[in-house]
Amino acid sequence: xxxxxxxxxxxxxxxxxxxxxxxxxxxxxxxxxxxxxxxxxxxxxxxxxxxxxxxxxxxxxxxxxxxxxxxxxxxxxxxxxxxxxxxxxxxxxxxxxxxxxxxxxxxxxxxxxxxxxx
Amino acid sequence: xxxxxxxxxxxxxxxxxxxxxxxxxxxxxxxxxxxxxxxxxxxxxxxxxxxxxxxxxxxxxxxxxxxxxxxxxxxxxxxxxxxxxxxxxxxxxxxxxxxxxxxxxxxxxxxxx
Numbered sequence: 001x002x003x004x005x006x007x008x009x010x011x012x013x014x015x016x017x018x019x020x021x022x023x024x025x026x027x028x029x030x031x032x033x034x035x036x037x038x039x040x041x042x043x044x045x046x047x048x049x050x051x052x053x054x055x056x057x058x059x060x061x062x063x064x065x066x067x068x069x070x071x072x073x074x075x076x077x078x079x080x081x082x083x084x085x086x087x088x089x090x091x092x093x094x095x096x097x098x099x100x101x102x103x104x105x106x107x108x109x110x111x112x113x114x115x116x117x118x
Numbered sequence: 119x120x121x122x123x124x125x126x127x128x129x130x131x132x133x134x135x136x137x138x139x140x141x142x143x144x145x146x147x148x149x150x151x152x153x154x155x156x157x158x159x160x161x162x163x164x165x166x167x168x169x170x171x172x173x174x175x176x177x178x179x180x181x182x183x184x185x186x187x188x189x190x191x192x193x194x195x196x197x198x199x200x201x202x203x204x205x206x207x208x209x210x211x212x213x214x215x216x217x218x219x220x221x222x223x224x225x226x227x228x229x230x231x
Contacts (some may be wrong), residue, residue: 004160006160009158035219043206043224043225043227044222044224044225045208045222045225047219047220050219091160091161093161105151105163105166105176106151106153106161106163106210106220107163108153108160108161108162109160110158110159110160111160
């Protein structure tokens with residue numbers, strides 16, 4: 001069965017520190033997609049990134065970077081030089097394949113709450 | 119603006135009083151889903167719909183109903199709410215066949231007393 005594990009319930013760092021949020025997934029599908037979402041204190045879900053199972057290139061977007069390793073079934077998220085505005089709950093998610101269609105369901109991890117202190 | 123609109127944003131109700139949370143999207147997406155978010159559990163799918171008049175249960179459907187009479191609307195119905203349905207609810211929509219990521223509504227915080 002598909003599953004996403006975010007073992008870090010809460011992380012607290014001081015501003016400007018680098019922080020890595022871990023995500024480990026389980027799936028039997030060969031085609032799948034992985035996502036990261038940010039949920040700031042206001043509550044909405046903000047899409048950060050999508051990665052498909054055939055693309056293991058790491059991605060960098062400003063202070064954000066993602067490391068996808070199929071060998072360890074991990075899709076970790078690093079924030080460099082963290083800022084107070086990065087304080088949020090971060091969710092990793094996996095899309096489940098259904099009859100060749102990977103877009104109908106997201107399976108979420110339990111989330112990691114990141115607190116960045118000034 | 120492309121969006122998913124949920125209403126209401128906040129709702130406090132009493133046990134057993136039927137309620138409906140509305141969800142509407144303007145992107146002509148085929149897929150729509152309802153999720154609930156609870157502390158320590160992440161988001162769990164309640165129901166989903168792959169198109170008009172096509173709905174199916176997600177992981178936690180008990181106590182909920184949905185309907186999809188029009189492509190843009192996907193209301194969530196609680197016929198007899200109970201306190202264990204106190205949660206944060208999200209509606210989401212997606213274009214079939216292109217996992218471009220879901221578009222989520224702003225959420226509905228429901229409290230059942």
